[in-house]
Amino acid sequence: MSRRLVALWESFWxxxxxxxxxxxxxxxxxxxxxxxxxxxxxxxxxxxYDGLMAPPHTRAHDIVNAVAGANAAPMVVLLACxxxxxxxxxxxxxxxTVPLAFAAALAQMHWNRLPLSAAFQTHLNLLFCLALAECGxxxxxxxxWRRERGAADSRPTVIWPLRLFRFQVAMIYGATGLWxxxxxxxxxxxxxxxxxxxxxxxxxxxxxPPWSSELLTIATYTTLAWEILFPxxxxxxxxxxxxxxxxxxMHTTMMVALELGPFSxxxxxxxxxxxxxxRVSSLVRRVTAPWQA
Amino acid sequence: xxxxxxAASAFICFYLIAATTAAVPSPAELASVTGERYSPDDQVSRxxxxxxxxxxxxxxxxxxxxxxxxxxxxxxxxxxxxxxGLRQRxxxxxxxPRVNTSMAVRVVAQRPDGSPATAALVVLPQLGEDAxxxxxxxxxxxxxxxxxxxxxxxxxxRARQPSAPDDALTRFGPDVLASIxxxxxxxxxxxxxxxxxxxxxxxxxxxxxxxxxxxxxxxPKPSLDQLPFEAELGTRVRNGxxxxxxxxxxxxLR
Numbered sequence: 001m002s003r004r005l006v007a008l009w010e011s012f013w014x015x016x017x018x019x020x021x022x023x024x025x026x027x028x029x030x031x032x033x034x035x036x037x038x039x040x041x042x043x044x045x046x047x048x049y050d051g052l053m054a055p056p057h058t059r060a061h062d063i064v065n066a067v068a069g070a071n072a073a074p075m076v077v078l079l080a081c082x083x084x085x086x087x088x089x090x091x092x093x094x095x096x097t098v099p100l101a102f103a104a105a106l107a108q109m110h111w112n113r114l115p116l117s118a119a120f121q122t123h124l125n126l127l128f129c130l131a132l133a134e135c136g137x138x139x140x141x142x143x144x145w146r147r148e149r150g151a152a153d154s155r156p157t158v159i160w161p162l163r164l165f166r167f168q169v170a171m172i173y174g175a176t177g178l179w180x181x182x183x184x185x186x187x188x189x190x191x192x193x194x195x196x197x198x199x200x201x202x203x204x205x206x207x208x209p210p211w212s213s214e215l216l217t218i219a220t221y222t223t224l225a226w227e228i229l230f231p232x233x234x235x236x237x238x239x240x241x242x243x244x245x246x247x248x249x250m251h252t253t254m255m256v257a258l259e260l261g262p263f264s265x266x267x268x269x270x271x272x273x274x275x276x277x278x279r280v281s282s283l284v285r286r287v288t289a290p291w292q293a
Numbered sequence: 294x295x296x297x298x299x300a301a302s303a304f305i306c307f308y309l310i311a312a313t314t315a316a317v318p319s320p321a322e323l324a325s326v327t328g329e330r331y332s333p334d335d336q337v338s339r340x341x342x343x344x345x346x347x348x349x350x351x352x353x354x355x356x357x358x359x360x361x362x363x364x365x366x367x368x369x370x371x372x373x374x375x376x377x378g379l380r381q382r383x384x385x386x387x388x389x390p391r392v393n394t395s396m397a398v399r400v401v402a403q404r405p406d407g408s409p410a411t412a413a414l415v416v417l418p419q420l421g422e423d424a425x426x427x428x429x430x431x432x433x434x435x436x437x438x439x440x441x442x443x444x445x446x447x448x449x450x451r452a453r454q455p456s457a458p459d460d461a462l463t464r465f466g467p468d469v470l471a472s473i474x475x476x477x478x479x480x481x482x483x484x485x486x487x488x489x490x491x492x493x494x495x496x497x498x499x500x501x502x503x504x505x506x507x508x509x510x511x512x513p514k515p516s517l518d519q520l521p522f523e524a525e526l527g528t529r530v531r532n533g534x535x536x537x538x539x540x541x542x543x544x545x546l547r
Contacts (some may be wrong), residue, residue: 180387
């Protein structure tokens with residue numbers, strides 16, 4: 001019995017998979033990291049000590065100030081973050097640069113947390129899972145360099161970082177669904193009415209019209225049910241597709257109606273992790289076969 | 294079983310337990326989201342809400358029990374998770390505000406001949422309440438988030454500890470609100486005559502309830518030019534260390 005359990009555990013967490021899906025996630029999340037930095041690219045506003053930030057109070061400030069000097073420190077941190085994401089996206093020294101990108105994101109958070117939202121936190125948590133994976137075996141400068149030297153390495157890699165990534169995505173939806181369920185405005189169906197009336201986030205300068213009331217109530221309940229059930233729906237393939245398609249519809253609608261920075265893009269990009277890694281790999285081989293011939 | 298798999302398995306178990314434990318809200322946090330209803334029921338919610346309310350009582354109890362049961366694991370997993378920045382507080386729009394908040398910064402200066410010179414700027418929402426937010430609003434969204442995070446952290450600090458010093462530590466750092474008048478005040482100062490001496494910088498907060506579900510709205514709101522700053526519209530909330538004041542105004546700015 002215990003042997004069988006160990007074998008089950010082994011096959012669930014340590015099954016070998018093709019490395020292409022990790023490469024896709026590395027590239028997409030590297031680009032999304034740069035998109036996040038583009039949002040806070042104003043050096044004077046978000047990185048300088050006289051910008052929109054609390055006075056220096058973390059060890060990150062002490063370290064960077066000591067190394068680069070207080071005047072150059074904001075520029076050094078910003079450039080380090082950009083460099084880490086560029087290296088990660090291109091796949092240069094990938095085993096080092098993906099954890100480095102995570103460390104850079106952490107440094108950004110310690111430097112100035114004020115402009116950061118759930119989009120950043122989601123990106124950071126998912127980046128942590130990617131930092132545990134071997135993301136540079138294919139579609140990277142590393143892979144190209146190895147191929148040039150006749151030492152190409154597209155061996156399978158292990159699935160457990162991908163499973164943790166999926167778990168984290170499911171956790172985000174399940175937890176936010178349960179948080180929302182505690183709030184009376186989600187239970188009485190009026191939450192989306194207030195979200196769309198919020199002048200900080202809404203894209204169009206109009207409050208929801210009275211005739212849309214019941215439509216928004218139904219949308220509120222659908223959102224709530226989808227978020228709470230997401231961790232369950234993704235367990236079985238047919239319902240997984242339902243959860244993901246519904247997610248794309250929800251996040252696209254949010255992106256159209258609300259200005260939430262890169263949040264919707266980060267969440268939709270995370271859905272790539274739910275693709276079958278071996279199918280992705282064989283699809284890639286089929287598509288690239290004519291060029292390789 | 295290879296040693297590497299054993300180590301990875303230990304890490305996987307730790308991560309699953311840590312993330313799950315950290316995602317369970319504390320009773321105090323739970324109490325903060327269970328507010329009062331603001332809108333009357335419509336035809337759909339009249340049928341659904343009573344059932345959801347009944348279920349919520351059980352989920353709330355279950356969450357409180359889970360919090361108590363996880364006290365020991367929480368003590369172990371919190372420090373490494375916090376150090377790695379891997380928070381699991383996924384409260385996105387979990388408690389949507391029913392009040393729209395706006396903020397303005399005003400610099401009051403005096404010229405050598407004694408005449409006043411002032412300059413003001415809406416800083417939340419950066420693009421104004423009546424603006425369409427296209428793709429170019431992407432960066433302004435980050436500035437809005439910085440300002441709203443600062444005011445939220447400061448308001449929570451005041452609600453929790455009314456006698457806390459102005460520069461007390463919040464989760465965003467110490468003296469979190471001071472950066473808003475400092476940064477925007479410096480920008481506004483450049484628009485004043487060169488010989489003007491800045492007397493004070495003010496931070497104004499506007500707040501107005503959102504229309505209830507089903508109610509008509511989109512009525513006119515005062516613009517910054519129409520706002521009678523000198524009138525006693527607002528309540529002085531705080532004297533800042535650098536001589537700025539925070540005042541509440543109602544309704545919000547356009």
